[in-house]
Amino acid sequence: MQDNIATLTNLMVKERPSLFHLMYRIIKNREAAEDAVQALFEKIQHVEPEAVILSPHAYLYRLASNLAIDSARSRYRREDVQDSIHDLLWLEDDKPTAEQQLAGKKRLAQVEAMIETMPEPMKTIFCLNRFHGLSQTEIARRSGKSVSLINRYVQRALNLLATARDD
Numbered sequence: 001m002q003d004n005i006a007t008l009t010n011l012m013v014k015e016r017p018s019l020f021h022l023m024y025r026i027i028k029n030r031e032a033a034e035d036a037v038q039a040l041f042e043k044i045q046h047v048e049p050e051a052v053i054l055s056p057h058a059y060l061y062r063l064a065s066n067l068a069i070d071s072a073r074s075r076y077r078r079e080d081v082q083d084s085i086h087d088l089l090w091l092e093d094d095k096p097t098a099e100q101q102l103a104g105k106k107r108l109a110q111v112e113a114m115i116e117t118m119p120e121p122m123k124t125i126f127c128l129n130r131f132h133g134l135s136q137t138e139i140a141r142r143s144g145k146s147v148s149l150i151n152r153y154v155q156r157a158l159n160l161l162a163t164a165r166d167d
Helices: 004-027 030-044 056-089 098-117 122-130 136-143 147-166
Strands: none
Touching: 004 030, 004 056, 030 056, 030 136, 030 147, 056 147, 098 122, 098 147, 122 136, 122 147, 136 147
């Protein structure tokens, strides 16, 4: 009899296109859905081998659905923070006044200072993701870290910036 990890891994390999499609429908972003599929694989590696799973198929799809929903929520929160940062840094007017330019430069300096105070490797990962345009998967591949760890670093950096914005 196979243990849960082997059963779920084999099922995931077989069902990967369907799982990706499910996650893509929820997340609405191809790259994020790929990351979520990878996170699903990592998640099933930590399932208790002897736990009773009556329907591995249903269990796998429930895990996939929950991970996709969590990913979508996280993505929407990040986009809200980015929109707020954008609103703080960029002015609606095409020709800002001198005072607006000075205030914008001051806000930008505050954001840069906050980024500089971030601990490593959070700062490097955040800058690679947000300023150099590398995906979390690409950063994970280059650094040898897991995608979920890279995601946590980026999320924590965004939370720090959001907290600084709110204060």
